Amino acid sequence: MGYERSISAPEHAQTPETVWKLEMPRIRFGRDAVEELDFQFEDLGVEPGSHGLLVTDETLLGLGHAERVREQLGEYELDVYDGVEREPSIAAIEDCISFVRDERGEAGYDFYVGLGGGSCIDTAKTTRAVIANGGQPLDYVAEPTGKGESITESGPPLVLMPTTAGTGAEISPVAILSVEEKGIKEGISSDHIRADAAVLDPTLTTTLPPEQTAKTAMDALGHAIEGYTTHSYDSLLRAEDPATRPVYAGRTPVTEMFSEKAIHLLSSNVRRAVHNGDDLEARENMLQGALMGAISGLTAGATLCHAMAYPVGNRYHTYHGETIAALTPASTLGYNAASDPERFADLAQLFGVDTTGLNTREAADALKEEYIQLQRDLNVIPSGLAELAGIDEDDIGWLATQTVETQQRLLRCNPRPVTEADVEGIFREALYNWE
Numbered sequence: 001m002g003y004e005r006s007i008s009a010p011e012h013a014q015t016p017e018t019v020w021k022l023e024m025p026r027i028r029f030g031r032d033a034v035e036e037l038d039f040q041f042e043d044l045g046v047e048p049g050s051h052g053l054l055v056t057d058e059t060l061l062g063l064g065h066a067e068r069v070r071e072q073l074g075e076y077e078l079d080v081y082d083g084v085e086r087e088p089s090i091a092a093i094e095d096c097i098s099f100v101r102d103e104r105g106e107a108g109y110d111f112y113v114g115l116g117g118g119s120c121i122d123t124a125k126t127t128r129a130v131i132a133n134g135g136q137p138l139d140y141v142a143e144p145t146g147k148g149e150s151i152t153e154s155g156p157p158l159v160l161m162p163t164t165a166g167t168g169a170e171i172s173p174v175a176i177l178s179v180e181e182k183g184i185k186e187g188i189s190s191d192h193i194r195a196d197a198a199v200l201d202p203t204l205t206t207t208l209p210p211e212q213t214a215k216t217a218m219d220a221l222g223h224a225i226e227g228y229t230t231h232s233y234d235s236l237l238r239a240e241d242p243a244t245r246p247v248y249a250g251r252t253p254v255t256e257m258f259s260e261k262a263i264h265l266l267s268s269n270v271r272r273a274v275h276n277g278d279d280l281e282a283r284e285n286m287l288q289g290a291l292m293g294a295i296s297g298l299t300a301g302a303t304l305c306h307a308m309a310y311p312v313g314n315r316y317h318t319y320h321g322e323t324i325a326a327l328t329p330a331s332t333l334g335y336n337a338a339s340d341p342e343r344f345a346d347l348a349q350l351f352g353v354d355t356t357g358l359n360t361r362e363a364a365d366a367l368k369e370e371y372i373q374l375q376r377d378l379n380v381i382p383s384g385l386a387e388l389a390g391i392d393e394d395d396i397g398w399l400a401t402q403t404v405e406t407q408q409r410l411l412r413c414n415p416r417p418v419t420e421a422d423v424e425g426i427f428r429e430a431l432y433n434w435e
């Protein structure tokens with residue numbers, strides 16, 4: 001069965017899973033979809049005159065995107081919280097929660113809108129969840145960092161609008177927050193934290209600078225590739241209770257289909273979107289690719305690469321997408337390729353690699369080369385962890401220990417068993433993807 005729960009699970013639970021599910025927010029996609037935001041709220045049953053909160057940051061306020069949202073919600077009262085910080089800490093999210101309690105008391109707002117990259121979106125998701133369920137964010141973070149309480153209430157309607165094509169946070173059942181005093185990143189995961197609707201409008205993404213476009217695209221590709229190469233749902237153990245089935249539950253025929261399309265869209269449009277940000281067709285394809293990658297990777301489950309990225313991001317404050325970019329060749333495309341060579345050969349073809357005459361091993365190697373070439377073509381991606389954050393040999397031991405000790409949620413999704421020594425070797429290789 002190749003899955004660690006099989007070792008410790010009671011005998012009666014050692015049967016393979018036979019059921020998969022796909023839970024998604026309502027999705028509205030396309031150019032000027034933002035102009036249907038009022039209808040989206042009406043469709044969710046929000047009465048005119050209701051009082052809502054827009055969660056965003058100062059940059060997006062300055063770019064005029066928040067004003068576009070406000071114009072569409074003229075029938076409602078709308079407060080704005082623009083204090084979101086990048087890769088938000090617990091304290092930053094608590095600040096947003098305090099804002100809500102100060103303005104509206106424990107009951108909070110009638111509806112919430114999150115506008116921005118993953119940080120704005122995760123702040124909006126966590127704020128609504130904590131207001132609806134009470135307490136503070138750490139109550140819902142897994143033990144031993146938090147109290148490990150369950151989120152049981154979804155709360156009032158939440159609509160999310162991404163301004164990057166990458167994180168997939170607008171459809172995911174997870175919010176990421178950094179626990180600064182422990183130097184780690186944690187996720188709050190629950191189907192109840194997921195938004196009610198996601199409105200994806202490529203015209204909101206054209207203002208994203210080339211560097212951010214490239215980095216978020218690498219995150220999106222990571223979701224698509226990791227979703228394509230993780231365990232199949234029926235190689236995992238059957239959930240004892242439908243309510244406790246994990247949110248990352250393995251790949252299914254449906255997530256696989258989304259990965260295939262996502263990998264094609266992202267790999268064939270990212271150069272255009274990075275080098276010409278006003279190319280709306282490329283932006284639209286990237287946003288669709290990122291959405292599809294997220295539907296796959298954030299349902300099936302991200303794997304080793306994401307597990308290794310969190311300790312790096314937390315210690316060195318690197319962007320999530322550039323960390324994924326640095327780690328993908330050695331982890332997903334290197335170490336994990338041995339888990340299923342034929343699948344990686346198929347992945348190479350999806351990526352546009354000509355695999356004629358190559359055996360599966362050679363095809364997987366060619367895929368890794370193509371992926372690195374793509375990064376080099378984008379001109380803004382660091383050549384590895386050394387350039388990304390000055391990481392060197394002396395840092396590897398700590399990073400590997402942190403990965404193994406804090407990221408079991410993701411590591412148990414990895415298609416190939418991994419030891420701390422393996423992780424050290426992968427970090428070492430990821431120092432330099434090219435010279």
Ligand SMILES: [Fe+2]
Pocket residue numbers: 167219222223306320324
């Ligand atoms: Fe990610």
